Amino acid sequence: MSKPQPEITAYLKTFCGWSEGVRAIMRKYDLQFEEKDIIKNPAFRWEMEQRSGQGLSPCVEVNGTMLADVSGDEVEAYLIKNGLLEASEAEADAPTNSACSDEQHAAMARGELPKIPGKIRFLD
Numbered sequence: 329m330s331k332p333q334p335e336i337t338a339y340l341k342t343f344c345g346w347s348e349g350v351r352a353i354m355r356k357y358d359l360q361f362e363e364k365d366i367i368k369n370p371a372f373r374w375e376m377e378q379r380s381g382q383g384l385s386p387c388v389e390v391n392g393t394m395l396a397d398v399s400g401d402e403v404e405a406y407l408i409k410n411g412l413l414e415a416s417e418a419e420a421d422a423p424t425n426s427a428c429s430d431e432q433h434a435a436m437a438r439g440e441l442p443k444i445p446g447k448i449r450f451l452d
Contacts, residue, residue: 331413333360339372339380340365341367343367344427344428345427346386348422349399349423350400356418380394386398
């Protein structure tokens with residue numbers, strides 16, 4: 329019998345290496361989650377700050393527990409340690425513990441969309 333999927337809400341930036349690392353872990357394990365883009369919707373940033381007690385992102389809430397200012401690696405470790413998923417040797421499709429590259433930051437400053445590997449899925 330498989331484990332029930334945890335209830336996950338992720339407060340992420342539209343384009344951010346750390347946020348993409350969290351998304352990469354969600355894709356790696358095919359986890360469903362609610363994504364709240366704190367850049368596109370400032371109300372989600374306010375909500376994140378109220379729920380986490382601080383303003384750094386990403387923040388990921390798992391079954392009511394807030395993981396504040398975390399990397400994808402930290403989210404994965406939390407899920408495994410708490411028995412919410414089995415560890416996988418599969419590679420993530422994007423870096424799970426890094427900031428945006430200098431090239432990505434420069435592209436964003438020019439108003440261009442950065443090239444981030446993998447696919448971003450938004451769940452309704």
